[in-house]
Amino acid sequence: MTTRPKALPGKRTNDPEGLRKRVLDVAEASFQARGYHASSIGDLMAAADVTGGALHHHFPTKKALALAVVEERVAAAVEETWIAPVQAAGSAREGIRKVFDTVAAELEQQGFVRGCPLNNLAHELSLADPDFRTALAGIFSAWRAAIADKIRADQQAGREQGIDPQRFAALAVATYSGAMSMAKTEQDSAVLRDCLMALEPGAVPARAKRRRRVLLRSGTL
């Protein structure tokens, strides 16, 4: 999160890209934490230290701003946390396991579950506006396609013969999305690990009582 280097009086320096980035940073964070409708552009202006005129110059409407967040930030977040790791992994299953583990570890470390950016906005905006819906649907589609492609690559290497790539990809994305939904609501990342283990082939019942780590609110809202 970039912050402005203290405005000394008298002089001004135009920095359109920097300002745009600052607004997107703030909007992304606020949409994630509070949601679209609960985030007022007044709050965003204050948080980004930006005037109304400047904001309006870069994003004429709130919808335009949200659309930019979806297309530039949410898509990138899915790419970074899911698509790239899966592609880089030795196999699809390995990639999925890695992502679940990484995310669960992150949540446990920061002690607060903000939820999946894509799902958060998808629920609030999919029915609100067709432009939102289309943009969000495209991200879901790319997400599943990346996993399905990886499964197909596994299959060409002789593995994962028994499964359907598209269906498995849908299952993986759905499981993660739903698990994050519960983790957010319960403020407990344990369900993520539960889902991952249940997803593994030949899952064995847990011997000992599993630990419950109820997280405490801390991170900035």
Place this chain on the structure above:
Amino acid sequence: MTTRPKALPGKRTNDPEGLRKRVLDVAEASFQARGYHASSIGDLMAAADVTGGALHHHFPTKKALALAVVEERVAAAVEETWIAPVQAAGSAREGIRKVFDTVAAELEQQGFVRGCPLNNLAHELSLADPDFRTALAGIFSAWRAAIADKIRADQQAGREQGIDPQRFAALAVATYSGAMSMAKTEQDSAVLRDCLMALEPGAVPARAKRRRRVLLRSGTL
């Protein structure tokens, strides 16, 4: 959805339960379709044909109204569409299959995906207020518990020996939640069926190209 029997002038009949029900009907539908923040109580008043004084008498704040919707309606919806069918089914897996099929069929028939009421509100309200979060988390918990109990019953009957009840329940709920999330965003129920089939043990790749039924907007918003 109950509607008022045309207000003839001069006379008035107090019907507190009926009025309360009408408000909850309208609020439930609007929260589902537009979300909490996008639903103004003014709109709700108009839709329920209720005055401000009457609404305030039954629900002093918007939060109180939403809490009532969650506790009385959303919980009942999960009970009706998930918990009861699973308990009534011959086995947990059979119940899950049945629910997925039923819901998918309903969506295809009505041609529009409004999403899961619980998840819709959970995403928007979990971080907004601890009371909301607690109420919503309780519903998720009961949902998973019902499935886990059914699995345990199966295991006592000698079936499903290889799996962990709690983890499997988490997987089932997460898969459904995530699938509905995608179905809503894509306005296509196909992903629900994909997830169900991928969830089945020993899932076999689909032989033919699966059909895609992109739904058209129709239902009342």
Place this chain on the structure above:
DNA sequence: TTATAAACAGACTGGTTGTCCTGTTTTGTC
């Protein structure tokens, strides 16, 4: 009937919202 509370009506308010508009400053180009 009379008292009492519950149920409802409807106007009102203080604050917020997103957007617009006019003007000023900076920046790039010739």
Place this chain on the structure above:
DNA sequence: GACAAAACAGGACAACCAGTCTGTTTATAA
């Protein structure tokens, strides 16, 4: 330097929001 366009400042505004308030009507119970 002259000029035009982009970048920014900041006030104004109408619409809307949730909630409050006072008053009236209906039901209940004695």
